[in-house]
Amino acid sequence: MIDNALLVQMLIGALLGLSVYLPLAAGQLSLATPAFYAVGGTLAALLSTRWSALGATPAGTLPLGSFVLELLLGGLLAGLLALLVGRLVLRLQGIYLAIATIALVEIVRVAILNLPFTGGAVGIFAIPQPFSTAAGYLLPALALLTLAGWVCQRLKGIPLGRAMAAIRDDELAARCMGIDTTGAKLTAFVLSAVLAGSTGALAAHFLNTWNARQGSFDASVTTLAFVVLGGSRSWLGPVVGGLLLTALPELLRPLGDGRLVLFGLVILLGPVLAPQGLITPALLQRLGRWGERDQPPASESQP
Amino acid sequence: MIETLLQTLLNGAASGGVYALVALGYTLVFSVLGVINFAQGALFSVGGYLTFLLMGGTIGVNGALPGWGLPSGLPFALALLLAAGGSGLVGLLVERVAFAPLRRRNAEPLLALITSLGAGVVLVNLLQLLMGAEGYAFPPSANALAGLPDVLVIGGARIRTIQLLLLLISAAAVVVLSLWLERSRGGRALRAVAEDATTAQLLGIPSSAMVRLAFFLSGALAGLGGGLIGVSVSLPGPYFGIGYGLKGLAVLVLGGLGSVPGAIAGGLLMGLAEALVPGEASGWRDALAFAILFAVLLLRPSGLLGRRTVDKV
Numbered sequence: 001m002i003d004n005a006l007l008v009q010m011l012i013g014a015l016l017g018l019s020v021y022l023p024l025a026a027g028q029l030s031l032a033t034p035a036f037y038a039v040g041g042t043l044a045a046l047l048s049t050r051w052s053a054l055g056a057t058p059a060g061t062l063p064l065g066s067f068v069l070e071l072l073l074g075g076l077l078a079g080l081l082a083l084l085v086g087r088l089v090l091r092l093q094g095i096y097l098a099i100a101t102i103a104l105v106e107i108v109r110v111a112i113l114n115l116p117f118t119g120g121a122v123g124i125f126a127i128p129q130p131f132s133t134a135a136g137y138l139l140p141a142l143a144l145l146t147l148a149g150w151v152c153q154r155l156k157g158i159p160l161g162r163a164m165a166a167i168r169d170d171e172l173a174a175r176c177m178g179i180d181t182t183g184a185k186l187t188a189f190v191l192s193a194v195l196a197g198s199t200g201a202l203a204a205h206f207l208n209t210w211n212a213r214q215g216s217f218d219a220s221v222t223t224l225a226f227v228v229l230g231g232s233r234s235w236l237g238p239v240v241g242g243l244l245l246t247a248l249p250e251l252l253r254p255l256g257d258g259r260l261v262l263f264g265l266v267i268l269l270g271p272v273l274a275p276q277g278l279i280t281p282a283l284l285q286r287l288g289r290w291g292e293r294d295q296p297p298a299s300e301s302q303p
Numbered sequence: 304m305i306e307t308l309l310q311t312l313l314n315g316a317a318s319g320g321v322y323a324l325v326a327l328g329y330t331l332v333f334s335v336l337g338v339i340n341f342a343q344g345a346l347f348s349v350g351g352y353l354t355f356l357l358m359g360g361t362i363g364v365n366g367a368l369p370g371w372g373l374p375s376g377l378p379f380a381l382a383l384l385l386a387a388g389g390s391g392l393v394g395l396l397v398e399r400v401a402f403a404p405l406r407r408r409n410a411e412p413l414l415a416l417i418t419s420l421g422a423g424v425v426l427v428n429l430l431q432l433l434m435g436a437e438g439y440a441f442p443p444s445a446n447a448l449a450g451l452p453d454v455l456v457i458g459g460a461r462i463r464t465i466q467l468l469l470l471l472i473s474a475a476a477v478v479v480l481s482l483w484l485e486r487s488r489g490g491r492a493l494r495a496v497a498e499d500a501t502t503a504q505l506l507g508i509p510s511s512a513m514v515r516l517a518f519f520l521s522g523a524l525a526g527l528g529g530g531l532i533g534v535s536v537s538l539p540g541p542y543f544g545i546g547y548g549l550k551g552l553a554v555l556v557l558g559g560l561g562s563v564p565g566a567i568a569g570g571l572l573m574g575l576a577e578a579l580v581p582g583e584a585s586g587w588r589d590a591l592a593f594a595i596l597f598a599v600l601l602l603r604p605s606g607l608l609g610r611r612t613v614d615k616v
Contacts, residue, residue: 029416088601089600091601092600095338095412095416095560096560096600099552099553099556099596099600100596102549102552102593103593103594103600104593104597106549106589106590106593107590110586110587110589110590111590114586114587217545224417224420225417225420228414258428258432260428260431261425261428261429261432263424263428264422264424264425264426264427264428266421267418267420267424268400268401268421268424268425269421270417270421271410271414271417271418272405275414
């Protein structure tokens with residue numbers, strides 16, 4: 001039931017989940033991930049179909065090097081946009097930030113729909129393929145996910161990550177302690193955008209066509225659901241949430257139109273039934289203890 | 304020239320009135336609970352489809368019950384009123400499922416955002432299951448509003464009667480609601496809960512009943528908007544309310560979260576601004592609301608008529 005194409009989609013879901021997680025790790029609820037995903041995808045679609053120097057052949061193949069270059073450029077463009085927009089929107093807090101990022105997603109969507117060179121409602125199609133089968137995309141997607149996961153794991157040990165955690169707990173207190181809250185929030189926002197942009201570039205090739213619908217408010221909802229269902233206390237949560245929730249509608253396909261109702265029910269009931277998501281700190285602790293069984297038990301006595 | 308301008312302004316005011324309805328719906332819930340009900344757009348769709356069915360429309364071939372419809376349609380005014388009430392009831396249901404469980408356990412407000420989005424997804428897709436994804440035009444009886452002509456000529460400007468009616472009905476709804484909030488016992492109780500739920504409870508105001516009332520009214524406003532837009536334009540598919548829900552959000556911020564006059568002024572401003580976009584750039588019209596929203600958030604985060612808040616340590 002799970003074929004290679006679905007596996008790639010699940011990995012893309014996990015990557016987008018991480019992109020939503022990064023600002024959230026600094027306490028910032030940003031729904032802008034689909035905007036950066038759309039920007040990265042559109043750039044890759046445009047470059048590979050218009051720029052002959054990339055070496056796309058009439059048969060629709062693309063050299064691997066050009067594909068990697070596009071992943072980098074997609075991430076770069078999205079990151080630059082985030083740097084520009086982030087300086088402005090990150091002054092906002094809470095629900096205001098969420099709404100401003102929804103606005104960003106809508107503006108990018110309408111722009112891609114109306115710009116003269118992005119193909120309008122149909123979009124850009126026949127995007128050249130670096131791989132001949134869906135299985136080929138597994139490796140780059142997995143590599144990107146590993147890299148992103150490694151960055152998230154590293155964050156725990158370096159000042160930036162600790163600053164983000166402090167802002168998440170109490171921004172005002174963090175600022176009073178002399179933490180550069182603006183810088184930390186902006187870095188998290190830009191990292192999130194770079195990841196979404198590269199993921200978009202990968203997805204554009206994988207999907208073969210690209211249009212404005214790729215980055216819509218709906219996508220904001222689903223990517224946020226990845227994080228909520230998986231849990232936002234550890235980077236593993238969004239990954240698990242992204243993998244599961246992307247697979248769900250496909251696995252439910254036999255149900256026909258009713259599957260989206262069920263998908264909505266998951267989003268609706270998930271936070272009620274499991275407020276911390278599937279991957280909770282308690283679960284991680286138990287897993288960690290299980291892994292370190294040989295060592296003497298930790299002497300912490302938390303209730 | 305002046306006629307075209309008048310025409311444009313009236314069209315703008317008419318859609319602005321609907322935006323104001325949606326934004327007021329958000330405002331009611333936000334002022335009482337401090338959260339945003341993201342299912343508002345779906346309730347807008349629900350209102351549109353309810354009005355359609357109540358007026359005697361039949362379900363299309365892709366729906367769950369093709370060809371099914373009420374034996375006879377209700378007149379427009381009654382159908383609209385009942386549809387608004389029905390959407391209000393669905394709003395109550397949303398409160399029960401998406402908000403109440405979280406409130407009972409004092410969960411973080413972020414979660415209510417998600418659950419209400421989930422409720423919206425469920426509602427829209429249930430509509431799609433029931434009615435199919437196709438568009439619906441209202442039965443012709445909808446246009447024969449009490450024998451009024453389709454088009455009125457006012458001072459040389461040709462205005463669709465339904466647009467004018469839309470403006471009048473939304474204006475009436477807004478005025479009645481504001482007066483009720485300002486003057487009546489129930490309205491004052493609602494505002495007391497919005498100010499401080501605990502104190503209100505201590506003073507003998509049933510807070511949770513007031514919360515439910517806010518959700519009912521909020522759903523009814525969205526449903527009213529959906530019915531009006533459906534009659535005036537048509538129903539392009541179950542997702543059509545989502546776009547209005549998002550624009551209502553923009554209006555909400557434009558006017559200032561929680562401010563009733565702000566929601567009304569913001570709605571009108573947004574409708575007029577959109578109407579003034581020239582035809583050649585109509586593709587960009589949908590971005591205008593959000594561009595304005597962006598500008599307002601950056602220049603004046605508390606909105607045009609909102610109160611500034613100060614962080615306390």
